[in-house]
Amino acid sequence: MPGQQHTDIGTFFIAGINYKKSDVTIRGQYAINNEQYSNLLSLASQFGITQFFVLSTCNRTEIYGFADNAESLCQLLCTQTQGSLDNFIAMSYIKKGRKAIEHLFEVAAGLDSQILGDYEIIGQIKQAFKFSKQYNFIGAYLERLVNGVLQSSKTIKNTTGLSGGTVSVSFAAIQYIKEHVSSLEGKKILLLGTGKIGRNTCKNLVDYLDTKNITLINRTENKAAELATELGLQYAPLQDLAKHVAEAAIILVATNSAEPVILKEHVINGSDKLIIDLSIPYNVEVAAQNLPNVTLINVDELSKIKDATLQKREAEVPKAKIIIEEHINEFLSWHQMRKNVPVLKAVKVKLEQMNSCNLFINTFYSTTSTLPSVNYTEEKIQKVINGMALKMRSQNQRGCNYIEAINEYIA
Numbered sequence: 001m002p003g004q005q006h007t008d009i010g011t012f013f014i015a016g017i018n019y020k021k022s023d024v025t026i027r028g029q030y031a032i033n034n035e036q037y038s039n040l041l042s043l044a045s046q047f048g049i050t051q052f053f054v055l056s057t058c059n060r061t062e063i064y065g066f067a068d069n070a071e072s073l074c075q076l077l078c079t080q081t082q083g084s085l086d087n088f089i090a091m092s093y094i095k096k097g098r099k100a101i102e103h104l105f106e107v108a109a110g111l112d113s114q115i116l117g118d119y120e121i122i123g124q125i126k127q128a129f130k131f132s133k134q135y136n137f138i139g140a141y142l143e144r145l146v147n148g149v150l151q152s153s154k155t156i157k158n159t160t161g162l163s164g165g166t167v168s169v170s171f172a173a174i175q176y177i178k179e180h181v182s183s184l185e186g187k188k189i190l191l192l193g194t195g196k197i198g199r200n201t202c203k204n205l206v207d208y209l210d211t212k213n214i215t216l217i218n219r220t221e222n223k224a225a226e227l228a229t230e231l232g233l234q235y236a237p238l239q240d241l242a243k244h245v246a247e248a249a250i251i252l253v254a255t256n257s258a259e260p261v262i263l264k265e266h267v268i269n270g271s272d273k274l275i276i277d278l279s280i281p282y283n284v285e286v287a288a289q290n291l292p293n294v295t296l297i298n299v300d301e302l303s304k305i306k307d308a309t310l311q312k313r314e315a316e317v318p319k320a321k322i323i324i325e326e327h328i329n330e331f332l333s334w335h336q337m338r339k340n341v342p343v344l345k346a347v348k349v350k351l352e353q354m355n356s357c358n359l360f361i362n363t364f365y366s367t368t369s370t371l372p373s374v375n376y377t378e379e380k381i382q383k384v385i386n387g388m389a390l391k392m393r394s395q396n397q398r399g400c401n402y403i404e405a406i407n408e409y410i411a
Contacts, residue, residue: 009141009335013070014100015077016055016062017091019114024058024298026091028281029083032056033256034131036080041135047076051139053132053146055107057124058169058197058280058299059114064104066142070094082281101145101331105324108153110163114303115172117313119163122153123196141338145331152327159323162316165309166208170201172302173252173276174208181250181274184211190248192241192261194218194227197278198254205252206231215244219255242266254278260285267294276302351381 017030032040032054040054049072052065063077074092078085095103103112108125110117129146132138138146157163181187191202194216205214216235218224228235236244245251245266251273255261264287267273276297277284289296355377 009101009332010097011066011068012064012100012141012145013067013073013094013096014062014064014103015070015073015092015094016060017088017093018060018062018112019300019303021091021093024280024282024300026083027059027061030056030061030077030081030088031256031280032061032077032080033258036258037128037131039080040076041132041137043079044076044137047072049073049076051137051142052076053128053138053142055125055128056280057121058278060107062107064100064142066139070096098328098332101328102324104145105149105152105328108149109156109320109324110153111317111320114299115167115169115305116310117163117316118168119157120168120170120197120200122150122157126150127196141335144334148327148331152324155323155327156320160316160319162313162320164312164316166204167305167307167309167313168200169278169299169302170197170254171204171208172305173201173278173297174204175305175307176276176297176302177209177250177274184209184213184250187213187249188244188247189214189250189252190244191216191252191254192218192283193254193256193279194223195254195256199227201252201254201278202227202231202233206233215248217241217244219257246270249273251275252278253283255283257283260288262288264288264291267291269293278302347384348381351384355381 017027019027033056037054037056044050044052047067049065049067052063052067052073054077055062055064061077061081063073065073067073071089074089074094075085078088081088106112108122110119110121113121125146129138133143177184189205189211191198191205191214194202198218202214202216206212212232214233216224216228216233217238217240218235219238221235221237224235227233241261242265245262249271251262253262253275256279258281260283262275262284264285267275267288268291270293272293272295274295274297275284275289278299280299282289282298284296288294
């Protein structure tokens with residue numbers, strides 16, 4: 001059943017592809033939208049997977065979960081991808097146990113981001129985790145792990161300069177416009193998609209380009225309307241897309257559609273257009289990308305932007321890794337305790353049984369006129385169990401701990 005408990009970190013895997021070994025076109029073949037994610041949750045039990053979540057962003061597609069082997073996770077993921085399982089395995093990185101845990105911590109901190117320290121990833125992790133949890137595919141171990149990851153990321157954000165300054169994919173888009181568009185006077189800007197990245201991009205447009213000649217279009221119109229009202233911009237319904245594409249000089253695409261939303265017919269024979277596509281897969285039709293009046297920029301090109309802020313971030317990496325190590329050790333300590341819980345429960349039951357045994361009572365309380373109270377007995381048993389737990393955390397001597405606990409109780 002979904003949510004089944006796992007006690008062996010050795011069965012925790014991550015399998016994924018990212019910008020390091022695959023370009024934006026390839027990554028687009030393995031991107032997972034919400035509908036595909038729902039399908040994965042429906043199919044997971046067929047692959048023997050009860051705890052997992054999928055992180056799909058412009059830079060990566062990764063599946064994290066407990067399984068008998070990593071191939072099961074890969075097979076499940078690729079039931080919903082355009083790309084084949086064989087190609088995914090050939091390009092993927094697979095980690096297990098502590099290595100998989102370290103990878104998740106580093107991803108959440110922005111250490112593995114295409115733009116170092118990009119903090120937008122943490123919102124995407126939260127969303128992916130929440131999606132699986134709604135369907136009961138997050139058990140105690142995975143929940144504890146992700147909570148530790150979020151705490152670590154927050155500490156890094158608040159106590160280091162790893163995410164300092166204003167460098168992210170959405171901000172890099174604004175930097176590109178500033179560097180390559182001489183003047184925005186009279187130029188209309190169209191933003192498609194008002195999700196997390198779309199919202200950040202929109203706010204950066206307003207803050208750093210000093211323009212409000214911006215129109216927002218979103219599949220769910222009221223979300224575009226809310227953001228437009230908040231920032232004093234315009235919005236339009238999706239059915240008016242062609243009209244606004246034709247009028248715009250700069251178009252930013254931050255949608256998660258499985259199919260292109262900007263088509264060749266929208267831009268052919270039109271005015272010159274700069275299109276910045278922040279989507280994976282591409283949401284601009286290939287035929288439109290190749291038109292002479294269209295300049296297309298994607299996330300891989302944006303990530304090449306370097307500045308002084310990134311240099312400062314690189315100096316903060318060692319501090320971030322120390323924080324990550326502390327949180328990983330804390331999780332592994334908790335994990336070790338959880339592994340000992342069945343033994344501790346069994347010893348507690350045995351001590352309670354001993355205390356109600358007539359032979360034990362006659363032997364150890366024969367010299368007293370009254371038996372100890374129930375509260376005294378319970379407190380003594382719990383004290384023994386707490387001491388046993390501490391010993392097992394530092395050095396698990398297996399059966400010796402059991403014998404010591406009994407000796408301590410009857411002493």
